[in-house]
Amino acid sequence: xxxxxxxxxxxxxxxxxxxxxxxxxxxxxxxxxxxxxxxxxxxxxxxxxxxxxxxxxxxxxxxxxxxxxxxxxxxxxxxxxxxxxxxxxxxxxxxxxxxxxxxxxxxxxxxxxxxxxxxxxxxxxxxxxxxxxxxxxxxxxxxxxxxxxxxxxxxxxxxxxxxxxxxxxxxxxxxxxxxxxxxxxxxxxxxxxxxxxxxxxxxxxxxxxxxxxxxxxxxxxxxxxxxxxxxxxxxxxxxxxxxxxxxxxxxxxxxxxxxxxxxxxxxxxxxxxxxxxxxxxxxxxxxxx
Amino acid sequence: xxxxxxxxxxxxxxxxxxxxxxxxxxxxxxxxxxxxxxxxxxxxxxxxxxxxxxxxxxxxxxxxxxxxxxxxxxxxxxxxxxxxxxxxxxxxxxxxxxxxxxxxxxxxxxxxxxxxxxxxxxxxxxxxxxxxxxxxxxxxxxxxxxxxxxxxxxxxxxxxxxxxxxxxxxxxxxxxxxxxxxxxxxxxxxxxxxxxxxxxxxxxxxxxxxxxxxxxxxxxxxxxxxxxxxxxxxxxxxxxxxxxxxxxxxxxxxxxxxxxxxxxxxxxxxxxxxxxxxxxxxxxxxxxxxxxxxxxxxxxxxxxxxxxxxxxxxxxxxxxxxxxxxxxxxxxxxxxxxx
Numbered sequence: 001x002x003x004x005x006x007x008x009x010x011x012x013x014x015x016x017x018x019x020x021x022x023x024x025x026x027x028x029x030x031x032x033x034x035x036x037x038x039x040x041x042x043x044x045x046x047x048x049x050x051x052x053x054x055x056x057x058x059x060x061x062x063x064x065x066x067x068x069x070x071x072x073x074x075x076x077x078x079x080x081x082x083x084x085x086x087x088x089x090x091x092x093x094x095x096x097x098x099x100x101x102x103x104x105x106x107x108x109x110x111x112x113x114x115x116x117x118x119x120x121x122x123x124x125x126x127x128x129x130x131x132x133x134x135x136x137x138x139x140x141x142x143x144x145x146x147x148x149x150x151x152x153x154x155x156x157x158x159x160x161x162x163x164x165x166x167x168x169x170x171x172x173x174x175x176x177x178x179x180x181x182x183x184x185x186x187x188x189x190x191x192x193x194x195x196x197x198x199x200x201x202x203x204x205x206x207x208x209x210x211x212x213x214x215x216x217x218x219x220x221x222x223x224x225x226x227x228x229x230x231x232x233x234x235x236x237x238x239x240x241x242x243x244x245x246x247x248x249x250x251x252x253x254x255x256x257x258x259x260x261x262x263x264x265x266x267x268x269x270x271x272x273x274x275x276x277x278x279x280x281x282x283x284x285x286x287x288x289x
Numbered sequence: 290x291x292x293x294x295x296x297x298x299x300x301x302x303x304x305x306x307x308x309x310x311x312x313x314x315x316x317x318x319x320x321x322x323x324x325x326x327x328x329x330x331x332x333x334x335x336x337x338x339x340x341x342x343x344x345x346x347x348x349x350x351x352x353x354x355x356x357x358x359x360x361x362x363x364x365x366x367x368x369x370x371x372x373x374x375x376x377x378x379x380x381x382x383x384x385x386x387x388x389x390x391x392x393x394x395x396x397x398x399x400x401x402x403x404x405x406x407x408x409x410x411x412x413x414x415x416x417x418x419x420x421x422x423x424x425x426x427x428x429x430x431x432x433x434x435x436x437x438x439x440x441x442x443x444x445x446x447x448x449x450x451x452x453x454x455x456x457x458x459x460x461x462x463x464x465x466x467x468x469x470x471x472x473x474x475x476x477x478x479x480x481x482x483x484x485x486x487x488x489x490x491x492x493x494x495x496x497x498x499x500x501x502x503x504x505x506x507x508x509x510x511x512x513x514x515x516x517x518x519x520x521x522x523x524x525x526x527x528x529x530x531x532x533x534x535x536x537x538x539x540x541x542x543x544x545x546x547x548x549x550x551x552x553x554x555x556x557x558x559x560x561x562x563x564x565x566x567x568x569x570x571x572x573x574x575x576x577x578x579x580x581x582x583x584x585x586x587x588x589x590x591x592x593x594x595x596x597x598x599x600x601x602x603x604x605x606x607x608x609x610x611x612x613x614x615x616x617x618x619x620x621x622x623x624x625x626x627x628x
Contacts, residue, residue, distance in 0.1 A: 054466035128603075268443060
């Protein structure tokens with residue numbers, strides 16, 4: 001292989017280093033890919049095959065599980081529920097966080113430190129801490145006013161903001177800080193109001209960051225289990241809970257579970273790989289600083 | 290969340306007014322200073338939706354959680370929690386009394402979580418750092434491998450963990466098939482992985498699988514900031530690759546490690562999703578992480594008062610550890626700077 005222009009050192013790494021690197025990275029790749037292999041192959045196996053002893057190679061390939069998953073449980077409904085809840089939580093937290101992060105990044109005001117410290121600390125609190133009170137608040141609001149928050153999609157979206165909002169605010173502060181102040185100052189000199197500067201200069205300049213935050217918020221909401229398992233009912237159940245429906249008292253339809261897992265993973269994994277560049281830059285910008 | 294669109298339009302109006310006053314103040318030839326463009330109401334108006342929501346989803350529930358922990362809150366009082374009898378510190382006494390079953394179980398779960406977190410964070414950090422260091426240099430297939438390594442991070446937790454649960458099945462799982470049938474380890478009798486003491490190792494495997502790519506990402510980003518000249522200079526001075534890694538690469542990761550390890554610690558310690566999908570509502574004793582334990586104490590045995598007391602204790606512990614850790618690491622950094 002010709003030495004690339006970005007070669008790190010003028011000397012090529014010795015053979016021993018390359019061998020160790022190859023062995024380590026191969027083993028690690030194997031570890032990472034093992035469940036993916038199991039997921040893909042098992043999703044194409046007939047039921048007899050997944051019910052018995054594990055086989056590396058399926059005895060016969062079938063697309064049957066991919067058809068059956070939609071009937072065994074109302075997967076499409078769970079899919080739509082997950083989409084609505086994760087989508088709404090993402091939009092709400094990003095929109096609200098844009099304004100908050102702009103204020104923190106561009107203004108000095110009393111209580112700024114208190115606000116940022118609160119946001120940062122709520123981000124590290126366990127979800128279980130908020131689950132109990134929110135559950136009781138929802139139940140009590142439902143009893144006293146008749147507004148059914150418990151079990152509703154709106155209630156679930158609200159609980160998802162407990163983790164997506166602090167995260168979004170925190171990441172966006174970092175992103176807005178990296179947009180040079182001269183830019184929006186120039187815009188204000190040219191006659192933009194502060195919000196004009198936000199919409200015309202800061203937001204466009206921070207688009208990669210906003211995309212990263214949105215993708216991350218969506219991913220976390222899509223994969224959330226704790227709130228979904230307590231705060232949903234039959235009609236509002238999300239994929240996280242719905243996937244449990246493939247195990248019945250008599251049978252566990254492992255091939256269908258694997259097929260459904262693959263189907264629900266595809267949107268987020270595809271989105272992640274497409275936007276990986278922004279997401280990685282966004283996540284690391286905050287941590288590396 | 291309905292408050293968000295409702296409060297946004299008013300932001301615009303005071304914002305414009307604010308601009309007018311600021312322009313007037315600036316007129317006597319004072320140049321605008323960064324960060325002090327304008328003061329007054331505007332930042333608060335921008336913050337208003339976030340403040341309201343923070344209040345609604347964090348501060349009120351936390352205050353309520355603390356109040357709940359002083360009450361005997363069982364399923365009979367769910368409909369109106371404020372009518373539950375006030376019991377003072379009884380719930381706390383119950384939670385920390387290691388001579389009675391509740392306290393004993395909580396302590397066991399806490400110690401399990403500590404050990405689990407220590408091992409998981411350590412392994413995640415080790416794997417992530419090693420992979421990032423090995424992949425610092427370009428080689429064929431590096432981009433593909435990088436994308437592949439991020440897959441556990443991108444997969445929804447329940448989809449990934451449910452696959453691991455399948456692999457850990459006693460009779461039709463891959464793990465037992467490989468260990469017992471193909472490698473002949475541990476005798477012919479298949480092992481239970483999701484029950485009993487082995488469940489700890491099953492949970493640890495899944496946790497590391499899921500968690501290490503984050504360490505990999507962060508360390509990789511940190512490595513990109515190391516100037517290439519450093520390596521060239523070292524190489525010209527005759528330093529081999531291992532020496533370069535030891536003297537240049539690893540020390541440069543130091544500052545990032547502090548944040549990384551704290552974040553990994555908090556995530557792992559608080560993790561609910563992994564054990565819940567792997568084991569269901571009640572985990573085996575050997576893998577009974579604290580989040581699951583509190584969930585079970587509250588939603589399975591329907592004792593919200595005790596569950597709340599446990600949550601508050603957990604929060605206090607996390608705050609203490611975080612504060613102590615930050616104090617230690619920043620002091621260490623300050624000492625290093627002073628030197």
